[in-house]
Amino acid sequence: MCPLCMRFSGSAIHALWECDAAKNVWAGSSKILQKGVSGMANMIQLMEYLLDRVESQEMEVVLVQAWLIWNQRNRFVHGGKFHDLGWLNNCAREFLEEYRTAQEQMRTKHVMQPNQDTWQPPPQSVFKLNFDAALFSGLNRSGFGAVIRNERGEVMAAMVAKGPEVFCSEEAELIAFIEGDNNFAMKAISALKDDQSMLGNVIWDIQHLLRNLQWLRVECTRRGGNRVAHVLAQFARNIIDDMYWMEDVPPI
Ligand SMILES: [Zn+2]
Known part of the structure; x- marks a missing residue:
């Protein structure tokens, strides 16, 4: 009834x-x-x-x-x-x-x-993570760089890390994982459906980790907006151990 x-x-x-x-x-x-x-x-x-x-x-x-x-x-x-x-x-x-x-x-x-070619600060009280990956052909390895900045552009943390040998830049960027300059990787991460591609499991892991964040926006930026992360990733060519900086600017 x-x-x-x-x-x-x-x-x-x-x-x-x-x-x-x-x-x-x-x-x-x-x-x-x-x-x-x-x-x-x-x-x-x-x-x-x-x-x-x-x-x-x-x-x-x-x-x-x-x-x-x-x-x-x-x-x-x-x-x-x-x-x-x-x-x-x-x-x-x-x-x-x-x-x-x-x-x-x-x-x-x-x-x-996508029209902006310079780094744009995040909104107030939000941190922005930029990352980039580099492939070092001949060295059988890859490199990752990441930098987290606040709304005033101050560096909260930065990282340079060595990575395994990878076969394409999409794979490298996904392993690196929020703002990257690889359009494919950014679209895959922000899509809500399951990814059936070769890298689907990596994408799923990233999406799963991101669910824990209170507020999130994933964007693809142009090279110019990702310059610091790009330089950090290139720096990984010569490092022996992974390097981290907290509230400090890397001397690169
Ligand atoms: Zn009724």
């Missing part, structure tokens, strides 16, 4: 469309939804019906509204109250607007970044 209207079953089509509580929410939205056709067998049939009649922008509002109704039902079941209907309808549009603005901002940031 439905906990809200005390009738019918608890199916999804009832909860989101047929239930009196849901109908009241839809009654306050666009005209086509106010009519509230009944007799839909399931959500798929309802979606097909709406997709034929509602424009895609309005369909987005419909989906957010459905999500809000679902949320309100849960709230009610757990002892809360169903929010005022006007609030629910406004809320759907506000959420959607907020989401679109955020998407727009993310797109702008992504487009602007």
Whole structure:
């Protein structure tokens, strides 16, 4: 039995469309939804019906509204109250607007970044890690350099390390692992899906470690923005032991 209207079953089509509580929410939205056709067998049939009649922008509002109704039902079941209907309808549009603005901002940031050819400081209270890898063909080894700086560009830590023999720069950069200048490596790390390539397990390890961070942005920068890390990686050609500096600038 439905906990809200005390009738019918608890199916999804009832909860989101047929239930009196849901109908009241839809009654306050666009005209086509106010009519509230009944007799839909399931959500798929309802979606097909709406997709034929509602424009895609309005369909987005419909989906957010459905999500809000679902949320309100849960709230009610757990002892809360169903929010005022006007609030629910406004809320759907506000959420959607907020989401679109955020998407727009993310797109702008992504487009602007690669044009910068100098190192850019991170936002306040955030540290930026730059890294680079170098292949020393003939020496059967690779080198890694990494530097962490704050928003004023002060060095918090730096590192130069020797690496094993590797066969391509992507492999070297992934082993080095947050801002690198290798586009392939950066895209692979920031992708949310599993990587099925030869280096998939290395990428998975990196993604797993990154989940522990509170805030993270992975970017690909141009060579000029990664100069310090590049020089550090090259320096690894001649070192005997790995080298670390804390709150100190490497004498390179
Ligand atoms: Zn109901």
